[in-house]
Amino acid sequence: MRRPSPCRRGLTLVELLLASAGAALVAAAALAVLGVAQYGEEDAHDYRTLVASRKAAHARLTASLRECRQVLAFGADYMVLWRSDLDGDDTPDLLELRRLSYDAAADTITLYDADPSATDVSYALTDNFQTVTDGLITAGTMTGRTWVTEVDAFTPTLDDATAADAAVVVLTLRITPGAFDDWLVVESRLRTDEGSS
């Protein structure tokens, strides 16, 4: 009877197990590398999202502040601005008001302006513009547009203790796009020189 040659015998169980373990190790390593690659790509994507969100928030808030001439009232979650003395009567009117409101529940900043078709109303500089604008928003006379999203902290401050004398508005907010949260500061001047002419 012919003995099987050592070259032709099959794999022993131990050899098979060792080979399987080796293959599994290689597969696991390859998966790990792919996982890291995916993580890196997602991370880079989050960075790009954050940059885009910051640019949009900074540009929008600066644009909404820079054309205004005076802060009429502000608090922890709102700021009422006098855009421009359009009719030259030295008092703020309905169509000249603007309000930025922060909604902590919805994480948004909303920009309210009066509907241009509304009948103009004149206000005195001494009026409480928080109450005035609250009423106008409830009545639907001032309508809002979502201005900045994914905001989880908002602090408005001014360069002067007296709101009417402020020349610079400083908004500090924390935005949370994607996986990041990051602070953003918008420091914008008002057109304080408008009234002098």
Added chain:
Amino acid sequence: MAPDPIAFAARRRGRPHGFTLLEVLIGSVILAAIVLTIGGSITAGQQQGLSGLEQAYRMELVENTADRVLALPYNDPEGDTAAGPDTGETTALLFDALDDYHGWSESAGSLTTSAGAALPTPYQGLSRSVTVADASVSVATMGGSIAGKEVTVTVTDADGVSAVVRRFVAEPSS
């Protein structure tokens, strides 16, 4: 029959006998090259995202700073015409004219807003400086030039990368 010594040797050589050192080394080098290539592309992507973010910080700070400088009036209310802070104007919060900002700077870690509060973390790695110089712009269609001041704001990060904004402010006509 006696075994053929040559055939026996050939069979021995043909038998699986494990990897040689050279084979293992070549295998390792190929594997390392693959891992390094993948790793390099991941790092490059992240680096790009990070540098974009740093650029956004610089641009925001340089715009914010320019705005707070330009918020001040062209002429000093007390009539001081020398560039740089007037007597007693020890902090930027006391500046009352555009040219008071000449020579002003803040170093990394000590940046404040014009409301006096410290700026949040992402900006604190940056430093900023302002110069205000007399300048004029010639306007061909007016046949002359306009006198004014040029405000230059520079924001620099720890690696020495800068963002610069220059604004010309015309002298008030009155």
